[in-house]
Amino acid sequence: MQLSRRSFLKATAATGLLAAGMKSVQPSLTAFADGNQNNDASLKGEWKASTCQGCTSWCPVQVYVVNGRAIKVRGNPFSKANHGKICPRPHLALQQLYDPDRVKVPMKRTNPKKGRNEDPQFVPISWEEAIDTITNKMIELRKTGETHKFLVLRGRYSYLNGTIYDAMPKIFGSPNGISHSAICAEAEKFGPYFTEAYWDYRDYDLAETRYVLLWGGDPIASNRQVPHAMNVWGDVMDRAKVAVVDPRLSATASKADEWLPVIPGEDGALAVAIAHVILVEGLWNKEFVGDFVDGVNQFKKGVTIAEDSFVENYTYGLIKWWNLELKDRTPEWAAERSGIPAEQIRRVAIDFAKAAPRAISWLSPGASMQVRGGYIAMATHALNGLVGSVENVGGTLRSASVPVDDKPPAYDNYQDEIAKTNSHKQKIDQRGYKEFPALKKGKSGGGVVTNRTADAILNEDPYDIKVAIGYWNNFAFSAAGADRWEKAFSKLPFFAHITVNPAETTQFADIVLPAAHQLFEKLSFIKNKQNKYSYASLTNRVIEPLWDVKIDETEIPWLIAESLAKKGFPNLFDYYKNEFKDPETGKSPTNGWEFTLYATKMKTKDVWDPTVEKKGDLLKGWDDFVAKGVWNSVEAPYKKHWEDFETKTKKFEFYSETLKEALQHHAEKHQADIDDIMKTTKYLARGEIAFIPHYEEAFRWGDEKEYPFIFFEHRSRLNREARSANTLWYQEFKDADPGDESWDDVAKINPVDGVKLGIKTGDKIKITSPTGSVTCTAKLWEGVRPGTVGKCYGQGHWAYGRIAALDYNKKIARGGNNNEILPADYERLSGSTARHGGTTRVKIEKA
Ligand SMILES: Nc1nc2c(c(=O)[nH]1)N[C@H]1C(S)=C(S)[C@@H](COP(=O)(O)OP(=O)(O)OC[C@H]3O[C@@H](n4cnc5c(=O)[nH]c(N)nc54)[C@H](O)[C@@H]3O)O[C@H]1N2
């Protein structure tokens, strides 16, 4: 399998066509780029619009289709957000689509025993039998009145997810639509929410910025606007300074002005010290924050300040923040904790603030998906408040509005008594329990605690789950403490998995349903933002599906609803038929494809209907939307929320009355006080410190003596979340990640530590945490700091396909899955799973 890059590229370019039974002429790539310039008529194709959901950038793309075969993906030239460009990853999507290991037909398990070491003995079945089996199990729950024991697990999704994830369980009678969001990045949203009441990711004004301070973000390789960042980063580097806080020399760090290789989890120390310097140096933004009454800067190390000596403009609580936290947080203090020299902290703080308001403090999961990461998210985002870059020129932005409707139509009228009662039961993920406040948008239990669901299933707390459907997710691989999910899936009496590949999770399924591939075979839509533009983009069925696959969020729920109706429960089918109509003809759907089409048209109508006024592109109608694929908004406005951030005080809060209220409600619900909640959620803050961005020492599993190394991880420039590993190009080009190797899974160890351990590059090693161990290859590399070991997430598949796994039949993984050493721990205030911040210590031995 090991080909040189050049011969490999030649070979794959040709096989794509051969497999389709076409001439083995290798078309030149320039012909694709210009459309139909190839003289050979049989190779003439068409660019068709769709959306890539390989990562959360969700880019409008076009697919070149020749004789029904997708052969190339490029950016959609109509899209302003991604400059009509893509990152490298959609090319891998072609290999996902034509992956010979795909699930091609429905299957059922014939070995009733479940477990990693059990062969499921799947056999092909018809769609009728598959759906019939699922709905028989569902109907049993209706008969026994236990409809709440039905669970839908959602992974990645489109904006039609409400049909399967929300309406289906609620009409059936269950509260349990459980999403993957809390293993993704909810802790990050905690920062902007409890300062400016914005529970979302920010966009950034890169064209105007003069300083980018990245907290564990690597925007030219990952995060949420990759093609945009890749396109403008050269200009950004010319115009602005870039500083990267990351324990790893990332792609972005390797080109940055400053690299701050922080000790994992100690970001908070840096953030509060930077705030300290900005205030002491008098560099805060006077327009946004305000000033001392007499105009004289009183911020001096260690000195408490009278609150009435400062008048704030658009912010609240600056002096409280200073007095309670910042006054003693000097760079020297932070240097001891973070491992970053004091003069570098001071320099970054001053340069960052001097660029104000054209300065971005860019918060990522790296700095926030940590056990004590909630307050790091707050502290790093509060820096944007100090320099006035919130919704400002060259700063952090929200988004312009997109006139799509991402909620399913109201379904209350379709809920019978059982449904009404049972869908209000406590959700299975234990959100809102004392130790899981999950304060999404300030509400106790407002957010999901994805990873807790495994324990909840195992402990039957709050109850047992009897029937579960998972789609576009792979929690037996993607969730920290993955072994708990293996046990939970084994315990489920009935589980159906809707998937493209035979993933780890699939191995525990009773029924496997083959899903249409998101980029090429599905019809749906998304909305998102990059480069100041918000947009709606269609995922289109650009080719006829290769196999007997169906669309996860619409066609499959349609079949389930139809079958339930035949068995005496018509409500869901009635809802789908009556509430989803073609907005042009008024027709109700008569099959799953029509349901898909009408739902997409209906929910995006305002975007493509030329009679509806909106701020953005004017499309001529549905056909025009299908052809163009994308609708662009006008540019996001500056300063829109300055007069009313929707916080409790309407201001940007450095002292969060909004968080105080949320914590109070949660504490009252459990007859506790806030200090008790802090303790229960593993935070050290007591008293008012709980309401301000503040430093907390990183929480780590494992004793330093037994586990001398701090483990940290990162994602790959080539990961399509965890869906790339069965493609040749992923494995072959894995060395595109700094320090990584093709066809391998390496743990990056500083050479200084390598010498101490007697370990060389290429040695097979075993990495052990208090909760698990993996084997992989050692790589001595200066891009990680001594005392830490860094490893990319994505390898370690023991299922998924014949490339992803070293031996699929024997369930031998290629490398090790980080989630087998990461303990299932949480940033509890947001419900998030902690994968960063050096959550666990490890020991390293030769394997
Ligand atoms: N250690 C560690 N763990 C992580 C992360 C990390 O960086 N490190 N990242 C986290 C993040 S940010 C996220 S968002 C989650 C993602 O975690 P999940 O939501 O579990 O998603 P994936 O792991 O990407 O698995 C996707 C599954 O969907 C199937 N699939 C692939 N393509 C399609 C398709 O087009 N349609 C359908 N229906 N199915 C498809 C695949 O076969 C696979 O089973 O993982 C989290 N887990």
Ligand SMILES: Nc1nc2c(c(=O)[nH]1)N[C@H]1C(S)=C(S)[C@@H](COP(=O)(O)OP(=O)(O)OC[C@H]3O[C@@H](n4cnc5c(=O)[nH]c(N)nc54)[C@H](O)[C@@H]3O)O[C@H]1N2
């Ligand atoms: N290439 C690529 N891009 C993606 C995705 C993908 O799979 N591949 N997935 C998308 C998804 S689902 C999401 S949620 C986003 C995630 O957005 P990202 O910003 O990419 O998040 P992560 O990869 O989780 O973490 C980023 C960085 O944190 C660093 N890090 C680890 N520990 C620490 C720490 O304690 N402190 C600091 N400061 N840094 C630390 C890692 O080295 C890594 O560089 O990316 C999206 N974009």
Ligand code: SF4
């Ligand atoms: S993988 Fe992500 S950044 Fe790349 S094209 Fe797809 S959605 Fe955009």
Ligand SMILES: [Mo]
């Ligand atoms: Mo994510």
